[in-house]
Amino acid sequence: MRLWSLHPSQLGRRALVAGWREALLAQKVLAGGTRGYTHHPQLQRFRATDDPLVAIATYLHALADDADARGYSFDRSRVSRPADEGLRLTVTGGQLDYEWQHLRAKVETRDPEWFEAVVVTARPKPHPLFDVVPGDVEPWEVR
Template sequence: MRLWSVHPSMLDRRALIAGWREALLAQRVLIGGTRGYTQHPQLVRFRACAEPLEAIGHYLMALQHEATARGYAFDRARVLRPDAATPGIRVTTGQLAFELAHLRAKVAVRDPSWLPRLPTTATAAPSFVPVPGPVEEWERGTLEP
């Protein structure tokens, strides 16, 4: 499961679609609708919110808005809290840099034409607020594609 902290506009087609599916799974986990992935480290930041369903709803809608802008049809009816307010989840600049490097490595293999669209510095997805710091403690990814 990869719940990207970088802005959805940076995600290539495969990352955007996978991110949507994985965020829907995260939503299901947060409502207790599955036994799998309940201890996934990337859910820590959503569970830490006062309203985890609101937080994942806001996150999902950011993905849905990006998908709509690209002409994809992500079904917003699947989002339990589509009108959620911005949760303001903190994310470190080190995490954003790690994710951009991770995305860059994946895109270099699967869609090199997307590489020029990637900025040198990552911006955060609308659900997140960047703060100075290293890669997040919950991060388990590697920079291998």
């Protein structure tokens, strides 16, 4: 499960679609709807909020917003809650850089056009839910 801290606009088509599927799975896990992935480390930051289901829903809505901008059709009816536009989580700069390098390595070989058009010239931006704070790679990151 990879719940990118990167802005959805920086994800290629495959990463965006995979991120949508994985965040829907995370929503199911957080709702207690499955026994798998219940201890997945990437869920820690959502569980640490006052309402994990609103946090993951806010995350999902931002993915769907980017999908809409690209002309894709993500089924928002699968998101259990409305977005909380005022909700902010943090991500460390080290985590954002780590994910950026991870994404670059994946995209360079599997989607060279996206790599050249978006990734090679860009700097990492956070997902709209996250504010960047100083720090190394997050402790929940599995390397």
